[in-house]
Amino acid sequence: xxxxxxxxxxxxxxxxxxxxxxxxxxxxxxxxxxxxxxxxxxxxxxxxxxxxxxxxxxxxxxxxxxxxxxxxxxxxxxxxxxxxxxxxxxxxxxxxxxxxxxxxxxxxxxxxxxxxxxxxxxxxxxxxxxxxxxxxxxxxxxxxxxxxxxxxxxxxxxxxxxxxxxxxxxxxxxxxxxxxxxxxxxxxxxxxxxxxxxxxxxxxxxxxxxxxxxxxxxxxxxxxxxxxxxxxxxxxxxxxxxxxxxxxxxxxxxxxxxxxxxxxxxxxxxxxxxxxxxxxxxxxxxxxxxxxxxxxxxxxxxxxxxx
Numbered sequence: 001x002x003x004x005x006x007x008x009x010x011x012x013x014x015x016x017x018x019x020x021x022x023x024x025x026x027x028x029x030x031x032x033x034x035x036x037x038x039x040x041x042x043x044x045x046x047x048x049x050x051x052x053x054x055x056x057x058x059x060x061x062x063x064x065x066x067x068x069x070x071x072x073x074x075x076x077x078x079x080x081x082x083x084x085x086x087x088x089x090x091x092x093x094x095x096x097x098x099x100x101x102x103x104x105x106x107x108x109x110x111x112x113x114x115x116x117x118x119x120x121x122x123x124x125x126x127x128x129x130x131x132x133x134x135x136x137x138x139x140x141x142x143x144x145x146x147x148x149x150x151x152x153x154x155x156x157x158x159x160x161x162x163x164x165x166x167x168x169x170x171x172x173x174x175x176x177x178x179x180x181x182x183x184x185x186x187x188x189x190x191x192x193x194x195x196x197x198x199x200x201x202x203x204x205x206x207x208x209x210x211x212x213x214x215x216x217x218x219x220x221x222x223x224x225x226x227x228x229x230x231x232x233x234x235x236x237x238x239x240x241x242x243x244x245x246x247x248x249x250x251x252x253x254x255x256x257x258x259x260x261x262x263x264x265x266x267x268x269x270x271x272x273x274x275x276x277x278x279x280x281x282x283x284x285x286x287x288x289x290x291x292x293x294x295x296x297x298x299x300x301x302x303x304x305x306x307x
């Protein structure tokens with residue numbers, strides 16, 4: 001069973017920058033950091049930022065489009081049959097015992113979820129002809145549903161723990177045509193932890209640095225530049241890298257290929273695409289980072305469904 005779905009590619013009716021500026025519609029205002037109260041739900045950077053459950057003011061005192069399931073503006077197409085859905089990989093943390101737990105608290109897989117997933121999917125709906133679902137799907141490697149998703153996204157994979165049976169399933173999924181994008185892990189220790197898991201999946205396959213001329217960066221957009229996409233902490237530090245990880249300064253764009261040369265795993269190390277999608281509607285998060293991350297993400301998406 002292969003995962004390649006027929007899709008209507010060719011795609012753009014507007015530039016990404018214009019579409020994202022529409023999402024960042026609120027006027028720039030002076031930064032302030034209001035006290036958070038217990039009525040706000042966890043979310044965002046290190047699960048320390050909080051978003052009002054029904055929209056309202058952001059962490060920085062600005063109006064946002066934040067929402068939760070069932071609220072006005074939240075996705076209404078849960079379970080809809082579409083060509084593409086944002087598949088969020090659920091995994092156990094290092095040190096966990098038992099199966100993955102599908103709730104947010106202390107689970108590294110869930111950073112930026114669900115808002116980053118919803119915002120990216122909304123961009124896919126706006127900017128391409130791909131029949132995409134707005135709502136996301138959490139993906140369990142032990143479920144046969146895994147093979148219905150041509151794309152899955154893994155966040156903070158420097159903290160994942162893959163039992164042998166799940167590594168075998170992930171290998172089967174990828175060799176049958178699936179695509180895994182991993183993001184938001186920083187520094188040498190996180191890289192070693194990621195490698196401990198991915199070497200269970202592919203013990204012998206090489207990992208290569210991808211040049212800007214690689215086909216994957218020219219499927220929908222021509223991405224001829226490299227930009228280190230920062231997390232939301234950029235709004236406080238002004239740094240594109242995570243300041244508390246001294247060996248996580250240089251971004252890396254890497255990949256693992258199958259025997260035919262198809263990229264199965266796209267690896268974004270020392271950067272944070274997910275946060276740029278999550279904060280696409282925050283006027284204090286720079287639009288240039290979000291626009292770039294959307295272009296890269298959509299190139300990965302189109303590649304995954306056409307190769």
